[in-house]
Amino acid sequence: MENQLHYLEMSELSQLMRSGEISPVEVTQAQLARIGQLDGSLNSYAWVAAEQALAQARQAEAELARGQWRGPLHGVPVGVKDLFWTKDMPTTAGTTIYRDYMAPQDATVVQRLKDAGAIILGKLRMTEGAFAIHHPDLPAPANPWGAEHWAGASSSGSGVATAAGLCYGALGTDTGGSIRFPSAANNLTGIKPTWGRVSRHGAFELAASLDHVGTMARSARDALALLSVVAGHDPKDPTSLPGAAPAASGIDDSLVGLRVGVDESWLSDGVDPAIQRGLQQIMAFIEEGGGVLHSVRMPDTRAVSTSWEKHCGVQTAVAHAATYPARAAEYGPALSRLIDGGLELTGLEYQRILLDAQRFTGEVDALLDQVDLVLAPVQPYAAPTYEQLAGLALDPEANRRLIQFTSPFNVSGHPCLSLPCGFTQAGLPLGAQFIGKKGSEALLCRAGMAVQRVSDWHKQHPPGI
Structure with missing residues (x-):
C-alpha cells in the first residue's frame, strides 16, 4: 500500500484514516517526502507549508482518535492554487509584484477546507495573474506526462501536483478553461x-464575471467531495449563490434516464480523431448505461470565443488598476498585452460583447431545457508542445479554436465537468466535458462517476512517477 498510497482516491484514503489503518500524520509525511523527491523537476508548488501541514495532521489524528470525524476530507492532504489568500503563507497569484504578499485572512474556500479538516500542503504554481502564460522570471510546472508539452493554464500547478500524486486534490480557478485545460493535459477530473x-472572497481576480472557483482531482467523486466542502453561499461574497453546497454523498452513479445532447458537427469541427474516438466511446457508455443521446444544435460559439480575450481584458484592467500601468515593467508580456487590449476597447465595443454574451447565455439555457447535459471536447487536440503553443499566440483564429469549447461557458456561467477520455498514440491524455444547467453540478458528477465506473482512463498515472 505504501507504494500506491499517493494515488489512492480521497474516498479510499478517508476510510483508511477513519478506521485507524493509517494516520493523517503518516499520510502527510509521505506526501511531503514525495514533494521533496519529485517537485524539484515538476515545479508544481510555489510554497510548501510543511510545518503547518504537519500541525494540521496531528490535530486531525487526535480528533479521529477521539471519534470526532469532520467529514470525507478530514486528514486528507490537498493543495491550493496560489491566488487564494492564505494568512500563514504568501499569496503571489503567479506574479512578481506580489511575491511577498501576506493576506490578512484566509480566502473563504481555504477556511472551509480547514474547517473540514483537510491538510493544506501548500500553494500551487499558476500562470501570471491567472492568464495564459507564466511570468518569465518564475518557473513553470512541467507536465508529468511529457515535459515538452503544455501543462495547461492557468491552474497548471494544481494539475501537475494532483496528477503526480503530490496532493490528493486541489483548488483551481477557470476564467476561459483554466481548470479544464490542466485537467485534460494531466488526465484529471475538474x-x-x-x-x-x-465564493470568490479572497481570490485574486482575473475577470470578475468570468472567474469560476472550482476543484480538480483524480476522479469525479473526489472532485465533488472537494466542491461540496467549498461551495455554498458566503456573506463575504455578495455574488455567491444562495442555497447549500451540492451533496457528495448519496449520488447514484447511474446513466439511466439521462438525456445527453450531442452536436456531431460541433464535436468534429477541427477536433483530432483521437478525441472524437474518445467521445464516441463515452456516447457508447451512455447508451449502454441506459442514457439517451439526443441530436442537438449547439448555439454558435464563434462570437463569444472570438471576443473572449477582449471581454476578459476589460475586466482584468479593472482588477489591476492599482498596479497597471504604474508598474507595467514588472508584468510579463502576455498579461500586459491582455490589459492593454482591455484599456484600448471602447464602451460601444464592450457593449456589443456583452450583448453577444447575453444572447449566447439565453440560447444555451434554452438548449438545456431540452436535454440534461451536453457532451463536448475540452479542446480540439491533446496538450500541444510549448513550441506549438507559442505559435498559437501569433494566430488569433488558432487561439480561438483552442478555447472554443471552454471559454463560451465562462461567459454564460454554466457548469462543466472535465474528465479523461483516452490517450494519443504517444500516450498523452485527452479530455472530454459535460456541460449542464446552472446549479447541476451533482448531475454532472453523477454522469462523470457513471462513466468512470465502466472505464479506467482516470486510473492511469504518468509513467515512471
Whole structure:
C-alpha cells in the first residue's frame, strides 16, 4: 500500500484514516517526502507549508482518535492554487509584484477546507495573474506526462501536483478553461461550477464575471467531495449563490434516464480523431448505461470565443488598476498585452460583447431545457508542445479554436465537468466535458462517476512517477 498510497482516491484514503489503518500524520509525511523527491523537476508548488501541514495532521489524528470525524476530507492532504489568500503563507497569484504578499485572512474556500479538516500542503504554481502564460522570471510546472508539452493554464500547478500524486486534490480557478485545460493535459477530473456557486472572497481576480472557483482531482467523486466542502453561499461574497453546497454523498452513479445532447458537427469541427474516438466511446457508455443521446444544435460559439480575450481584458484592467500601468515593467508580456487590449476597447465595443454574451447565455439555457447535459471536447487536440503553443499566440483564429469549447461557458456561467477520455498514440491524455444547467453540478458528477465506473482512463498515472 505504501507504494500506491499517493494515488489512492480521497474516498479510499478517508476510510483508511477513519478506521485507524493509517494516520493523517503518516499520510502527510509521505506526501511531503514525495514533494521533496519529485517537485524539484515538476515545479508544481510555489510554497510548501510543511510545518503547518504537519500541525494540521496531528490535530486531525487526535480528533479521529477521539471519534470526532469532520467529514470525507478530514486528514486528507490537498493543495491550493496560489491566488487564494492564505494568512500563514504568501499569496503571489503567479506574479512578481506580489511575491511577498501576506493576506490578512484566509480566502473563504481555504477556511472551509480547514474547517473540514483537510491538510493544506501548500500553494500551487499558476500562470501570471491567472492568464495564459507564466511570468518569465518564475518557473513553470512541467507536465508529468511529457515535459515538452503544455501543462495547461492557468491552474497548471494544481494539475501537475494532483496528477503526480503530490496532493490528493486541489483548488483551481477557470476564467476561459483554466481548470479544464490542466485537467485534460494531466488526465484529471475538474469541475468548473456554475458562476457564483463557490465564493470568490479572497481570490485574486482575473475577470470578475468570468472567474469560476472550482476543484480538480483524480476522479469525479473526489472532485465533488472537494466542491461540496467549498461551495455554498458566503456573506463575504455578495455574488455567491444562495442555497447549500451540492451533496457528495448519496449520488447514484447511474446513466439511466439521462438525456445527453450531442452536436456531431460541433464535436468534429477541427477536433483530432483521437478525441472524437474518445467521445464516441463515452456516447457508447451512455447508451449502454441506459442514457439517451439526443441530436442537438449547439448555439454558435464563434462570437463569444472570438471576443473572449477582449471581454476578459476589460475586466482584468479593472482588477489591476492599482498596479497597471504604474508598474507595467514588472508584468510579463502576455498579461500586459491582455490589459492593454482591455484599456484600448471602447464602451460601444464592450457593449456589443456583452450583448453577444447575453444572447449566447439565453440560447444555451434554452438548449438545456431540452436535454440534461451536453457532451463536448475540452479542446480540439491533446496538450500541444510549448513550441506549438507559442505559435498559437501569433494566430488569433488558432487561439480561438483552442478555447472554443471552454471559454463560451465562462461567459454564460454554466457548469462543466472535465474528465479523461483516452490517450494519443504517444500516450498523452485527452479530455472530454459535460456541460449542464446552472446549479447541476451533482448531475454532472453523477454522469462523470457513471462513466468512470465502466472505464479506467482516470486510473492511469504518468509513467515512471
